[in-house]
Amino acid sequence: xxxxxxxxxxxxxxxxxxxxxxxxxxxxxxxxxxxxxxxxxxxxxxxxxxxxxxxxxxxxxxxxxxxxxxxxxxxxxxxxxxxxxxxxxxxxxxxxxxxxxxxxxxxxxxxxxxxxxxxxxx
Numbered sequence: 001x002x003x004x005x006x007x008x009x010x011x012x013x014x015x016x017x018x019x020x021x022x023x024x025x026x027x028x029x030x031x032x033x034x035x036x037x038x039x040x041x042x043x044x045x046x047x048x049x050x051x052x053x054x055x056x057x058x059x060x061x062x063x064x065x066x067x068x069x070x071x072x073x074x075x076x077x078x079x080x081x082x083x084x085x086x087x088x089x090x091x092x093x094x095x096x097x098x099x100x101x102x103x104x105x106x107x108x109x110x111x112x113x114x115x116x117x118x119x120x121x122x
Contacts, residue, residue, distance in 0.1 A: 001032045003103070004062035004083075005096045006053075012037045017099055019091035021070035022046050022053055028096045029060055037096075054078045066099045066108060075111045085111035 006024030007015040018024030023046050029038045043049040044056060054074055057065060058081035065083055068091040078085045086108035089099050102108055 001064060002060070002062045003030045003032060003100060004028070004057045004060075004065045005030075005089075005099050006042075006067055007039070007096060010039045012039060013097045013100075014095050015039070017066075017068060017089050017091050017094045017096065019068050021067050021074060024053075027053070027057060029057075029062055030096065030100060032100075052077060054081055054083065057081075058083055064103070066103050067111070068094075070111065078111075087111045 005028045006018040006021045007026045007028045008018050008024070009015050009026060012028060015028055022044065024042055026042060027040045029040065040060065042053060044051060044053040054077035062083055065078060065085045066089060067085065067087050068089040069087050070085070075085055086103055088108045089102065
């Protein structure tokens with residue numbers, strides 16, 4: 001299973017989780033089968049690209065996305081691409097390793113319209 005996390009930079013498992021999904025500078029992808037870690041720059045719309053972040057991550061084979069929060073549009077897009085999304089990460093100092101442990105421990109909530117970020121309702 002490939003897990004994606006919006007991140008602030010290139011430090012792999014030790015990188016800090018980004019508070020804002022769509023504007024995260026990078027996405028860290030961890031292949032739980034092989035323990036391979038890949039860091040992708042965010043080339044989505046917010047950074048001048050032509051694709052949206054959920055599409056980019058789905059094309060990379062991400063099956064589960066872990067976030068502090070995200071808007072309803074992103075949640076809907078991930079659903080269309082068959083990617084499960086979980087929210088509830090504390091972005092203040094949480095690393096990719098912390099995020100994966102929280103997911104494995106069942107501490108995150110599945111993303112829905114009810115727990116989508118209020119500021120992204122447009």
